[in-house]
Amino acid sequence: MRNWLLPEYIEDILPAQALGIETGRRHIIDWLLVNGYQLVGPPLLEYVESLLSGTGRDTNLRMFKVVDQLSGRMMGLRADMTPQAARIDAHLLNRNGITRLCYAGSVLHTIPSGLTRTREPLQIGAELYGHAGLESDLEIQQLMLQSLAIAGIEEIHLDLGHVAVFRSLVKRAGIPSEMETELFGILQTKDVSTLGEVCTKLGTGMDKNVRQALMLLPELYGDKKVLARARKFLPNYPEILAALDELEVVAMELEPLVGTLTFDLADLRGYQYHSGMVFAAYSKGCPNAVALGGRYDEIGKAFGRARPATGFSMDLRELVGLVKPDPYPKGILAPYKKNKVLEKKIRQLRNEGQIVIMELPGHEDDHDVSDCDRRLVICDGVWRIEKI
DSSP, rough: OTTTTTTTOOOOOOOHHHHHHHHHHHHHHHHHHHHTTTEOOOOOOOEHHHHHTTHHHHHHHEEEEEHHHHHHHHEOOOSSSSHHHHHHHIIIISSSSEEEEEEEEOOOSSSSSSSOOOOOOEEEEEEEESOOOOHHHHHHHHHHHHHHTTTTTOOOEEEEEHHHHHHHHHHHOOOOOHHHHHHHHHHTTTTTHHHHHHHHHOOOTHHHHHHHHHHGGGGHHHHHHHHHHHHHOOOOHHHHHHHHHHHHHHHHHGGGGSSEEEEEEOOTTTTTTTOEEEEEEOTTTOSSSEEEEOOOOOOOGGGGEEEEEEEEEEEEHHHHHHHHOOOOOOOEEEEEOOOOHHHHHHHEEEEEEEEEEEEHHHTTTTTTTTTEEEEEEEEEEEEEEEEO
C-alpha cells in the first residue's frame, strides 16, 4: 500500500511542530500589527499573468500551473506572496500615501529552493509601499531582525547587497538583455572563469572599466573593506556611488543588532524584480538564508501603478525547525459526567488557556494516550485538580 506516501519534499506537520509554527505565526503577526502593518490574505490560486507580473523567469519555473475549468485560462498556485501584496496595494487599496502590509500563508514550489527545504513553505513577511528613502529600508530590515528574534533565531549573520551596482554597469555598457541574463547567472555562482569568457565574448566594444568592474564583482564580498575597495576600483557612476553610500549607512545602523555583517556586491538574488538594496539573514546550523528581502520599486509597473516598495519574507516552517521545540502541553483529564458545576469548572479552565480533555465512556484508562498529566476530581463537593 503506497496510498499514504507523499510527494518528495512534501510532508505532514505533526502536533508539536504544528503548534510551534502556529504560535510563531501569531507572535510575529501580532508584532507586525503593532508596528502598523495591516494583515492581508491573498488567494492561493490566481491567473498566471497576475502572479508572474514583474517577477521574471525564476518565478515562472517555480510555479505549479493548472487550467481553470470555468474560463479555460491558465491559473497558477502562488510561489511567492510578494507580487500579490503589490497587486493589492496597487489595485484594491489604491492609497496615495504610505501603505504597510503583512501576510502569512503557504506557497508552493515545483522544486525546492534548497536540499533541506520543503516545496510548501509557510511564507510570512511584510511590505512597505510609497516611500523611496533609506528610512523605509531600515524599518523593514529592523523589523525582519526583530521577527527572527521572536521566532527564537539568535546570532544572526546579515548579508547586504545592492543590485543597482550591476544594473548600472549593464546599462552603461549597453549589454543586450539575453547577455545580461547570462551574466546574472554567472555572478550568482561566482564562476570567475566563465565570467571572463563572457566578457571577452562581448568584444572590444565594451568599455574597459566596465569589463574590469564586472570581473571584480565576485571578489567584492566581505566586511567593510569591501566598500572601500569598491569605491576605489569600480567606475564613479552616480548610481554606484549612491548604492555604496546607502550600504554604508545601513550597515552602521544594523551592525549592533546582528552577530556579523558582510557585503556581497555580486548577490543578485531576486534581481528580476529587485531594484535597490537586497539583504539576507543567516543562522547557525542552516545552509540557506532564513530571511530574504530588498527594495523592488519597479514591480508596480506591471500593475499599472509604480510605487516605491521594500519588504522581507521568511519560511516559518524552516525557522521552527531551527529552534528546539517545546513539548506539546499536557492537559487536564475530566470525567464524563452531566454535572453543571463540573461543566462550569471546565469552561473556566479552558477560558484560562488550560487544555481540558473529556474522558469518554469506555476509555477511562486512556489518560496516557490523551497526553494528560492532571485530572479533575471532586473533594468535599469541590472540583479540584490533582496530578495523575
